[in-house]
Structures are given as C-alpha cells and as structure tokens.
Amino acid sequence: MNCKGCYIESKQDYCLSCRKKLFNKQKVNAVLNFDAPKDATLQVFQEHSKRLSISGVQLKYSLKLHGNQLELCEKGGAYILKPIPVARQLYELNAAPENEHLTMQIAEQIFNINTVTNGLIYFKDGQPAYITKRFDVINDGRKFLQEDFAQLLSRSKQTHGDTFKYEGNYEEIGNLIKRYVAASMPALEKFFKLIVFNYVISNGDAHLKNFSLIRNENGEYQLTPAYDLMSKVLHSPDESDTALSLYDGDIDSKFYQHYGFYGKPDFIEFAKRLGIVEKRAEKILFEFIDKKNDAVFKLINQSFLPDDVKQKFVNNYSEKVRRLLIK
Ligand SMILES: [Zn+2]
Known part of the structure; x- marks a missing residue:
C-alpha cells in the first residue's frame, strides 16, 4: 500500500x-x-x-x-x-x-x-x-507568536467588513516581508514561488490569512511553512484564479488585457516589485514550466483521489502551465 x-x-x-x-x-x-x-x-x-x-x-x-x-x-x-x-x-x-x-x-x-x-x-x-x-507549538507546549497578514495589515471584520481577508494584494504582503523579516530576500523569493505555485495548482483562495510570520526564540520574524494549500478550483470551478491581485493595477498589463488571465510577464513584473532580480524570477518560473509535469502527474496518480477527480486535477494543472508558456 x-x-x-x-x-x-x-x-x-x-x-x-x-x-x-x-x-x-x-x-x-x-x-x-x-x-x-x-x-x-x-x-x-x-x-x-x-x-x-x-x-x-x-x-x-x-x-x-x-x-x-x-x-x-x-x-x-x-x-x-x-x-x-x-x-x-x-x-x-x-x-x-x-x-x-x-x-x-x-x-x-x-x-x-x-x-x-x-x-x-x-x-x-x-x-x-x-x-x-502544528508548527507554532513546541514539545513542551510553548507557543511561538504567529501573525497572519490580515493581522499585520490591521485588516479585520471591524475595519474592512466581511471580505477583509480579500482586501489587499500580494505586493502588500511582500512589502511587510521586507519590513519584518531580517533575511528578506530569501523570504521574498519563497513567497514569490508560493504565489506562482498557487496559480499553477489553481488555489484561488490564498487570502491574507493564508500567509503568516512567526517569531522565533531569538525574536526574529520568519515566514511560516506554507499551509492551507489546495486545488480549490475542484470545489468551486467559477472562482477567480487568485484570491488577491498580484499588485495594484495588474489587470491593465498588456498580457492580461490580451488573454484575460495572468501570464509570465505579469509574474515577472510582480517579482520586480518584490525586488527580485529578473534572472532569479525566471529561474523560479522555469521550475513550473514543463520540466516537472511528469513528477506532478505521478504524484496525482498515486494519490487517494477518485479517478475522475485525478483527471480534473491533471487538466487544471496542465492548463495553468500552458498559460505560463505563452510568450
Ligand atoms: Zn511516508
């Protein structure tokens, strides 16, 4: 088994x-x-x-x-x-x-x-x-301080209404990573990669509370391990591709205006705004393009999903990778 x-x-x-x-x-x-x-x-x-x-x-x-x-x-x-x-x-x-x-x-x-x-x-x-x-509890029961980005951006039901988790964009999260995390560049690259991953896996619900910082024993902030990742499109096919915009005004980009969805140029521009050099961003994006499809499909196949859901998973994934390949 x-x-x-x-x-x-x-x-x-x-x-x-x-x-x-x-x-x-x-x-x-x-x-x-x-x-x-x-x-x-x-x-x-x-x-x-x-x-x-x-x-x-x-x-x-x-x-x-x-x-x-x-x-x-x-x-x-x-x-x-x-x-x-x-x-x-x-x-x-x-x-x-x-x-x-x-x-x-x-x-x-x-x-x-x-x-x-x-x-x-x-x-x-x-x-x-x-x-x-749980990653915030250590063996002796002590808890590390964890704060999600709705908290860090002071957005709550009281201040921004019921949809507060969706009030913002990923660039704003990046700006707080720059401010709080000492080794911010590796953290920003990890964050960028996670945003691209959410896109190719069709997780359209990666909202402000699905990213957090945690304060370690030395009082330093770090990005927490990723959590709550899933291919949400399987459960809500009409959901938008991403929970938040990449950055303010992103849908005015030439690519988005032409295709109606994000493509490689949008992610490159997003990376630039995070302060990631283009070469690094290209390298990260390249990981998602083509090279790893077989490994992804193999894991989907080994999973405990019913066969028809596996097929949908594969189709959704292939479609997103195809979008990233558009020049
Ligand atoms: Zn195992």
Whole structure:
C-alpha cells in the first residue's frame, strides 16, 4: 500500500520517515478510534474547535498524541484535524481532505516549498480527514507568536467588513516581508514561488490569512511553512484564479488585457516589485514550466483521489502551465 503521508510504498499506514515527522516515530494507525462528527457529537466537536486559535471557516479539531493514539483535546493539541467540509454550492467535497494533502505533498516533494507536516487519516466510519502538525507549538507546549497578514495589515471584520481577508494584494504582503523579516530576500523569493505555485495548482483562495510570520526564540520574524494549500478550483470551478491581485493595477498589463488571465510577464513584473532580480524570477518560473509535469502527474496518480477527480486535477494543472508558456 501507499504511505498516507508521502505516497511511497509502505508496509505500514505511514512510512518510517512520515512517522518520524508526523508522530514522533509512533506507529499510529491511519484509522482513528472515533467517528466523524455528526448530529449528536457535532456539539462536542464544535466546543473543542472553538478553543483553537486558528481562524478559518472550516471546522478544525485539535488532537494530541497519547502513546500511539490520537485523541481529541481542548488544550495543548499538537495536531489539527480537518474533516470533509460541510458547505453548500461546492463540488467534490468528499475529496477535499485528499485534495489538500496531495497539494501540500506536490508543493513539498516536487517544488521544495517548506510546508507544514501533513497526512491523510480516516475516522472510524471511514470518512477521510486531513491532518497537520502544528508548527507554532513546541514539545513542551510553548507557543511561538504567529501573525497572519490580515493581522499585520490591521485588516479585520471591524475595519474592512466581511471580505477583509480579500482586501489587499500580494505586493502588500511582500512589502511587510521586507519590513519584518531580517533575511528578506530569501523570504521574498519563497513567497514569490508560493504565489506562482498557487496559480499553477489553481488555489484561488490564498487570502491574507493564508500567509503568516512567526517569531522565533531569538525574536526574529520568519515566514511560516506554507499551509492551507489546495486545488480549490475542484470545489468551486467559477472562482477567480487568485484570491488577491498580484499588485495594484495588474489587470491593465498588456498580457492580461490580451488573454484575460495572468501570464509570465505579469509574474515577472510582480517579482520586480518584490525586488527580485529578473534572472532569479525566471529561474523560479522555469521550475513550473514543463520540466516537472511528469513528477506532478505521478504524484496525482498515486494519490487517494477518485479517478475522475485525478483527471480534473491533471487538466487544471496542465492548463495553468500552458498559460505560463505563452510568450
Ligand atoms: Zn511516508
């Protein structure tokens, strides 16, 4: 069978390397000893989720590892569990946990993007869930200060209304990275790469709260590992390509005006505004063009998505790469 963390052939639910990264080497079963939340248990789950200081519309549960068992908890949870979301007007929701897991694995394994540790796991009743290890909690329970870019830009429901997470552009995030992160150029290149990744993977929901800085023990700010990455287009086909504009006025570019979507010249201009030299930006963009398609398709194929969803994933990905190839 394939490892529920990284997809390699494994005799166990999670291979040794994933067990080390995810579960402190413990032989954790890929089936939890409790059911997915529904009716009677929903209240209990929601009470747990209320305590979790990570925002988002999806219900998220806090888990801790006790021996080799994962248990629900209110405090000190080292894991976040995301079951199938409950939402109307969205498609293929049963595939959402694996979509997120696969997208995170493509980011990490193929594009070397620093991501939160993650895997797929199942409730007792067979429903899948996405599990991720919290990066802001260290073993002794201490928490690092994490601030997302809605907080850093002082945008909230009170100041900018219900759509506050979408009020801004990626250049503004870049400007704050320049201001707060000491080694800002490597961080800006990582950020740029992540924006391009979100574009090719069709994640049109990478809003202000999906990027964060974390303050380490020395009081220095760094970009957090990437989180909440998924090919959102599978669930909402009419969504725009990106949650935020690249920069103010980007849709007036010659390329956008001609094609109606972003292409290579737009990303090069965006990189320039971040202060990334063109050669470096070209190199990063080149990683997404053509060279790695086979590796991406292989991982999609190994994933636990249903075959028809795999095909859609491949089609969406191919279309975005095609756009980047337009001269
Ligand atoms: Zn593995």
